[in-house]
Amino acid sequence: xxxxxxxxxxxxxxxxxxxxxxxxxxxxxxxxxxxxxxxxxxxxxxxxxxxxxxxxxxxxxxxxxxxxxxxxxxxxxxxxxxxxxxxxxxxxxxxxxxxxxxxxxxxxxxx
Amino acid sequence: xxxxxxxxxxxxxxxxxxxxxxxxxxxxxxxxxxxxxxxxxxxxxxxxxxxxxxxxxxxxxxxxxxxxxxxxxxxxxxxxxxxxxxxxxxxxxxxxxxxxxxxxxxxxxxxxxxxx
Numbered sequence: 001x002x003x004x005x006x007x008x009x010x011x012x013x014x015x016x017x018x019x020x021x022x023x024x025x026x027x028x029x030x031x032x033x034x035x036x037x038x039x040x041x042x043x044x045x046x047x048x049x050x051x052x053x054x055x056x057x058x059x060x061x062x063x064x065x066x067x068x069x070x071x072x073x074x075x076x077x078x079x080x081x082x083x084x085x086x087x088x089x090x091x092x093x094x095x096x097x098x099x100x101x102x103x104x105x106x107x108x109x110x111x
Numbered sequence: 112x113x114x115x116x117x118x119x120x121x122x123x124x125x126x127x128x129x130x131x132x133x134x135x136x137x138x139x140x141x142x143x144x145x146x147x148x149x150x151x152x153x154x155x156x157x158x159x160x161x162x163x164x165x166x167x168x169x170x171x172x173x174x175x176x177x178x179x180x181x182x183x184x185x186x187x188x189x190x191x192x193x194x195x196x197x198x199x200x201x202x203x204x205x206x207x208x209x210x211x212x213x214x215x216x217x218x219x220x221x222x223x224x225x226x227x
Contacts, residue, residue: 004153089153102153
């Protein structure tokens with residue numbers, strides 16, 4: 001059983017502040033790391049697919065980094081807005097294998 | 112923009128009853144996935160189809176759960192009989208392929224099941 005953990009489980013952020021949170025995954029047999037954003041009552045939406053150690057991806061105010069050697073990825077939100085309120089899921093993919101999801105980080109941005 | 116459709120969005124059923132969920136993937140997507148997400152946990156893969164064939168159902172409780180994708184397009188997930196522990200969000204996703212490469216999975220909005 002692959003262990004994918006996200007921390008913290010939840011966090012409250014003041015509008016305009018920046019924040020970040022972590023996804024930890026096995027450092028062996030790495031193939032890809034996916035990030036999803038899941039807003040209440042909507043479908044999970046793909047943010048990033050990361051494959052290379054040292055990868056950095058950016059989409060608007062959201063960015064992510066990847067360290068496959070130590071088995072972690074950070075997701076950053078710069079200048080948080082209320083519309084950033086969502087659960088952020090990471091999913092680890094080993095070679096030839098299915099996605100294993102972490103438990104998610106629930107972000108609430110307060111106006 | 113093409114979307115994965117799921118119905119119903121919400122379902123309340125009594126334990127020991129049968130319940131079924133339907134998923135229509137994005138047109139042209141060969142791979143279809145059913146996930147179960149229990150509150151506070153990440154989605155867990157129940158079954159994966161490649162066209163009409165099951166390629167992974169290792170986590171599907173086969174004594175009560177069944178899934179089919181008869182024509183390789185839409186799919187149905189059934190639970191019979193439902194148990195209290197089946198209360199969860201059931202998500203369907205599809206991707207163009209599942210072979211070599213990182214094919215993005217597109218998710219539907221899910222079906223929230225409550226078993227009373």
